[in-house]
Amino acid sequence: MGRVAEPITDHDTEGLDMASRPRSRRGDYRRLLWRALRVAVVLALIPAVLTFLYMPSFVHPVSTLMLKDLATFSGYDRRWVSIDDVAPVLANSVIMSEDGQFCSHHGVDLGELKGVVDDAMAGEITRGASTITMQTVKNLFLWSRPLGSVRKVVELPLAVYFDALMSKRRIMEIYLNIAEWGPGIYGIEAAARYHFGVSAKNLSRRQAALLAVALPNPITRDPGKPGPGLRRLAALIERRAARAGAYVGCLD
Structure with missing residues (x-):
């Protein structure tokens, strides 16, 4: 068996x-x-x-912060304006304040970035190296905080890609129309009217400089009511913008 x-x-x-x-x-x-x-x-x-x-001029992009304001029912004021209807001194002031090599780099300022890396390796306090293009892609596609270091890793290739497809003039036009200039105040037209009661086309040199130096921290820096420190910065940027020359040639 x-x-x-x-x-x-x-x-x-x-x-x-x-x-x-x-x-x-x-x-x-x-x-x-x-x-x-x-x-x-x-x-x-x-x-x-x-x-x-976003490449065609008739498209008016919104930023992630604007979308957040909509989602939380906070509301915001943004009035899209063509770069042709913005006082040239405003764009010049923004370049001289935020990104002096805007017309010559390809989305990322490698010289400034190297300086930041060197400072970090030496254990020193790092300075900002964000270009106007980097700020534009951050405002359009990314987040502000937390995980800022992760965002930077994504931001760099996006800025290079964005710069390769967009003209400098279009990048500046988008940036000026999505930048934050106060709580719920987005874009240069809304900012000019809110802070100075004039259109973006009629901004004076001093008003343009004050708006430019407020950009790094628009919540605490009020261009309409500047303190002594902000006025000193604005005077410096006003002088630089007056002799910008080739630094702003890509906007012509």
Whole structure:
């Protein structure tokens, strides 16, 4: 007579379960990884596609902060204005205050970036190296805080890509229309009217300089009611803008 197979006991099935668990966990990890990669690809495609959509001058993009204000029912004031209807001294002042190499770099100022890296490696306090193009892509596609260092990693290639497709004049036009100039105040037209009661086209040299130096911190820096420190900065930028010359040639 043949040998009768022994019945499988609970102890045996426990061993089979233990053997299958590592493979099951590895499969779960792989599935999670693929899902994360798919999400990353989709998130990367969004700004890539939107950049093409934002190229025509009749398109008026909004910033992530503006979308947040809408989502929280805070509301905001933004009046899109063509760069042709902005006083040239305003754009000149912004360049001389925010990004002196705007017309010559390709989205990222490598010289300034190297200085920041060197300072960080030496354990010193780092200075800002954000270009107007970097600020534009941040405002359009990214977040402000937290995870600022992660944002910078994403911001750099986006700025290079954005600069490769957009003209400098269009980048400046978008930036001036999405920059924040106070709580719920976005864009140069709304800012000029809110702070000085004039249109962007009629800004004076001093008003333009005050608006430019308020950009790094528009919540605490009030160009309409400047303190002594802000007035000193504005006077410096006003002088620089008056002799900007080739620094602003890409806007002609």
